[in-house]
Amino acid sequence: MKSCLIVYYSRTGVTDQAAHALAAACGADIEALQPLRSYRNAAGFLRAVWDAVRRIPAPIAATQRHPSDYPFIVLGTPVWAGHMSAPMRNYIEQQRQHFDRVGLFCTMGARGGEDALDEMAALCHREPIARLCLREHAVRSGHHIEQLTALAAELGRLGQATPEFATRLSPV
Known part of the structure; x- marks a missing residue:
């Protein structure tokens, strides 16, 4: 077991x-959330938006x-x-009492990332120690490495990563 756990949900892979x-970069354990209903096709996309807006x-x-x-x-x-994704909302509601220190990140097509992170922080009942918004096109093109390096550095300053973590990142 490592000292940091990254839990995420991804509909499109970004x-x-x-x-x-x-x-x-951080030498962290990782866990992908698996929703029990699909958000993959057009109907799933509409359900995703509906669930997010309604906070379901x-x-x-x-x-x-x-x-x-x-x-x-x-x-x-x-x-x-x-808003944050509906699977992440469920995870936070189920597990927030077990969180000690929290970092947050989101990926977005255009805007709304800061609002989503604020919403996550409020639901966690914790002020995040580190937070980051990434644009989808930056992640897909590999231009997110500098931002991830900065986030990994922040986590490293908190004693949660090995000293050489920043050198492990390389463009995709």
């Missing part, structure tokens, strides 16, 4: 790509790792209509 790069948590499969086993947890989500 948040997944960012989460894995951050986990590699999506049922998720049981996770393998428990946040109380880690002194630090990083939560990652895509931004849906200016």
Whole structure:
């Protein structure tokens, strides 16, 4: 077990790509949330937006790792209509009492990231120690590395990463 856990949800793979790069940079364990209903097709996309706007948590499969086993947890989500994803909402509602220190990141197509992170922080009942908004096109093109390096550096200053973490990041 490592000292940091990254828990994320990704519908299109963008948040997944960012989460894995951050986990590699920080030497963190990682856990992907699996919703019990699909958000993949056009109807799923509409359901995703509806659930986010209405703040409806999506049922998720049981996770393998428990946040109380880690002194630090990083939560990652895509931004849906200016809100966190419904699977992430469920996870936070289920597990927030087990969070010690929290970092947050989100991926977004255009805007709404800061609002989504504020919403996550409020739901966690914790002020995040580190936070980051990433644009989808930056992640897809590999131009997010500098931002992830800065986030990993912040986590490293908190004693949650190995000293060489920043050198592990490389463009995709």
